[in-house]
Amino acid sequence: MVLWEALDALSHQLELCAVTAETQLVVLIDPALDNSQIIGIQAAVTRTGAHSIDVHITPGRCSGNKPLNAAISASDLIITTGSHTVTHLSTAVPTLHLHSVPPQLFAPHASLKRRVRAFAALVDDADTLVLSDSNGTSITVSLAGGTTRFDHGFIEPGQHRARFPAGWVMTTPSAGSVYGQLVLMPGDANLSGKRLINSPVVLYIANDHISSIEGDNPDADVLRALLEHVNKPTAYGVAGLSLGMNPGSVAPGLFDARLVDPVISQLLAGIVHLSFGENLVADRPCPQTITLALQSRDVHIDGLPVVRNGRLEGDFAPDVYEL
Structure with a gap:
């Protein structure tokens, strides 16, 4: 039916x-x-x-x-x-x-195209992206030399490939562009491990690469095993960071099983994906990519708040007709 x-x-x-x-x-x-x-x-x-x-x-x-x-x-x-x-x-x-x-x-809406294009243009013109939260996450990404791609889901001049549903923007950083620490919290997701995070895990990132993982729990062990699997240093390098912008019919919630779905997770409004592995912009080939889905984070572009506690801000937030 x-x-x-x-x-x-x-x-x-x-x-x-x-x-x-x-x-x-x-x-x-x-x-x-x-x-x-x-x-x-x-x-x-x-x-x-x-x-x-x-x-x-x-x-x-x-x-x-x-x-x-x-x-x-x-x-x-x-x-x-x-x-x-x-x-x-x-x-x-x-x-x-x-x-x-x-x-x-x-459900599709023309406003999604406007918001995705506006955010992609902002990232293209900006110098710095900062990902943070109240639990200690603080990652700085230099956007110079990186690439930006997006999918708003619509075929139009200059956009001959699209998916439905869609609504995300991704930046792939150049070499030597990422540093800081990521604190994985319960409710986040390890897409490659097909599991929601249940215990805190801290990833320290220096010169684009995970330098150490702090955590004595199954979530940390699974992440270590995935990174070690291919036995290549490039597996630890940052592959990309993306932001979902599609409000859908239901907002993301705590321990939301949709975060493990690679299609839905990427487009959910306010959800950040941070990936490790192949990054050809930085000349780091790798046979795998490991993706983490992060909720309730803050994102600033050149100091401008675009996400607060997992909610899109200002002109990037869905308008009332999309909800």
Whole structure:
């Protein structure tokens, strides 16, 4: 059964991506999707009046598939689902990926695009980001030489790849840019360990790398084991820092299981992701990336408060119509 709220959310997402009756679509449907997801996508596309070709195909059969590539080349937009990604395709056609997340939980809104773009522009122009909290976290990131990327979830000129739901901004720092200490607290999450944090753990960071881990508990032990697993110094280096900006229908709470979900956790408003491992901007290749999700933190950009205790501030906060 398709929920009307889900259908409305997905239909509005396509509308905001300028899908109309004139649009030529190719929809790549992963056979692993459940039937209600497939029906919901098909119903939302039908609502737009777009000319659509549905292709039920596993990701492994896309590469070098001449009939598929011909259909894609003649289209205006590709919609991918499930395990499909644009990396399976040889195309410059705009692509919207639909995550397997109930769309009504993250109903789209044009204001999200404005806020994400504004925050990405702020980070691009700034010199310093500071992550802190009342428990002793204090990390300084020099933004000079780093890169910024974002996903607000909408296809538009200059933004030919998007995912739904989305709403995050990430900075990847250059070499020699990060120092300080991170205090992991109960309610944070170790995405790579697929677990919520239950006991405090302190990470000391010097010259971009974790120099020591303080904590005599299972959370600290799991983190040490993950970092040691690949036996490479680059595993300890900072890979990136991202901020979620999507309010969704439910605000993050203490011991929120959604923080362990790699898709939802990244986009939740006010949640900070700090990752360790591969950072090609700093010329530090690594076969793994370990990500920590942090809630109830403060973020300042060149002294401007953009997050206070896990809540987006000022122009970066969701407006009343998004909630």
